[in-house]
Amino acid sequence: MPLTRQPRIFVADDQRDVLESLRLLLKGEGYATETFANPDSLIAALRERTADAVLMDLNYTRDTTSGDEGLDAVTRIRSFDAHTPIVLMTAWGTINLAVEGMRRGAQDFIEKPWDNERLLAVLRAQVALARALQRARTLEAQNRELVGSASELIAESPAMQPVLETIERVAPTDANVLITGESGCGKGLVARLIHEGSPRAERSLVTVNIGSLAETVFESEMFGHVKGAFTDAKADRVGRFELADGGTLFLDEIANIPVAQQGRLLRVLEGGQFERLGSSRTMKVDVRVLAATNADIDAEIAAGRFRADLLYRLNTIHIHLPPLRERGNDIIQLAQRFLRQHAQHHRRPTESFSDAALSALRRYTWPGNVRELAHVIERAVLMARGNTIEPADLRLTAAPPTSAADRRPMTLDEVELDAIRAALARHDGNVVAAADELGMSRSALYRRMEKFGL
Secondary structure (H helix, E strand, C coil): CCCCCCCEEEEECCCHHHHHHHHHHHHHCCCEEEEECCHHHHHHHHHHCCCCEEEEECCCCCCCCCCHHHHHHHHHHHHHCCCCCEEEEEEHHHHHHHHHHHHCCCCEEEEECCCHHHHHHHHHHHHHHHHHHHHHHHHHHHHHHHHCCHHHCCCCCHHHHHHHHHHHHHCCCCCCEEEECCCCCCHHHHHHHHHHCCCCCCCCEEEEEHHHCCHHHHHHHHHCECCCCCCCCCCCECCHHHHCCCCEEEEECHHHCCHHHHHHHHHHHHHCEEECECCCCEEECCCEEEEEECCCHHHHHHCCCCCHHHHHHHCCEEEECCCHHHCCCHHHHHHHHHHHHHHHHCCCCCCEECHHHHHHHHHCCCCCHHHHHHHHHHHHHHHCCCCEECHHHHCCCCCCCCCHHHCCCCCHHHHHHHHHHHHHHHCCCCHHHHHHHHCCCHHHHHHHHHHHCC
16 A cells, blocks of 8 residues: 555445535545445445545444444455454444444444544544554565565574574463574564464564664654644654554663653553553553563663563563574574575675685674674675685674684673674774664664773
């Protein structure tokens, strides 16, 4: 569905004066409308073209308030269209029918005679939610096309076996999961694997990079806002929790959540309830939460920057990912996969690595982990002169020790510092490009650079 066109509302009612009144009201709000005198014509139109929302009366048979035609229409629409929002109209005495309609798949209902502001507010919210969900589905489809299914995770090394076993056990449940590990080691991929193995797999996996959210917009981004909630709130906004309703919400860089907002997040995790910014209406959602961090979360708690009770809600199950340097031959298998993907994506003839290049890949310590490996291979595919990647194409400038015995264990801060330095060097000090490679916001990278005195 194109997301920039004028929103289109399908309206169904058997009274011409009602249809005309609604057409004029919606036109004044900026909506395009198509009107239908009965459910059959409405359903035929929905099979041929898209709508942003359906506004439909329940009763079409004279001298009866059974609502059977309207209820049947909801069921028929949902048999071939799972996403278009349906808002029902019903007289005061048949509200119980509207509740039954919502059980069958409608999103909301309006009482007749309707209040214009209430009707428009409901439609604005449903159109905004439908479009946001469409964007999320589009982005997820594009992501799948580029990187493939998370079920293709390469993890044959002994260090990854406990991770796979835990994922297999926890994925079919609704337990919240905290995923920890160094930056770039694949925490987002593990989150997708858990989602794809869950009963929620047919619903959205909504990802939020907490590190990229300024404290001033956190509430609006996570919980949404209503029109007029603040100066620039010119329309209702759907928050990430609403987008993820029925599905999974992945909170990346969870340690960066503002302390002042941690209580609100805890409330949602405990009861699934929240209010949009500027609204007193309590909303309830059914969301599974996955979270990830590369920070020492215990140290964050000790320093007073993270609530212990929030951690207990997030880490019902804890999965720690080993760094790439501890994953043995996974390095080569991942490199070969990235080679195939990037060669195809960039239409390059590169097919293999030389023995010397494979040796260089094994020796390198990969401070940026899988993300750095993917970047190195993509660059090598673009720079290789022939069908085979040579060591010079990899540009691995570091000279790490050749054995674990020669290597002092690195702290998380040292690993992160190395990754940041390497990314900045690769991009000639360009902070925006380095932040993009490292999977963090520019402001988050600046905070880390300040922390390390860069």
